[in-house]
Amino acid sequence: MPIAVVRAETYYVPPPPRRGQPPLDWSDVPAAELVYLWMEARMGRRLPLPAETVDETYYAQINQNRWCALCVCGSAAIVSPTDPRFGCTECGYGWVTLIFPDDVDAVEEQLLLEPRPHLRNWWHPEDPANPYDPPAEPPPFEPEPQKGKTS
Secondary structure, eight states: OOOOOBOHHHHSOOOOOOTTSOOOOOTTSOGGGHHHHHHHHHHOOOOOOOSSEEEEEEEOEEETTEEEEEOTTSOEEEOBTTBOEEOOTTTOOOEEEEEOOSOHHHHHHHHTTSSOGGGOOBOOTTOTTOOSOOOOOOOOOOOOOOSSOOO
16 A cells, blocks of 8 residues: 555654643544644644744645645644644744645645655645746647758
8 A cells, every 4th residue: 555645644643641640632633733733742842833824834845745834934843734734843934725636635646656765755846946847838739941942
């Protein structure tokens, strides 16, 4: 069975419960907010959620089998198409709207054809950071002039 593309809700999960304590339930937390709970639980850092949505958009990408968003500060987080927002836990930049492909499932299915998850990468075709050139338009067909014929 192929390894699915990783999304925020499958990566940012609660830590195991402490002895005698009930397990934490993060199932009702929106996917974009899970990274904040995870940072608090795993890294011991308390981070406030962004208070506002900034007037900017980022393109989501798949990097080594994980949906990611990259911040202008150089940080990154795993994101999810189920909650197309990104807030940076490093610089505190507010909620940024993420652009995902129109058909997320088709992109993920295509990537599953590569059996090695670490080689699964995808960029939105309109993303200016996309390292792959878009397919070139073929030049318009122009018939060659015929030589040696006179009318």
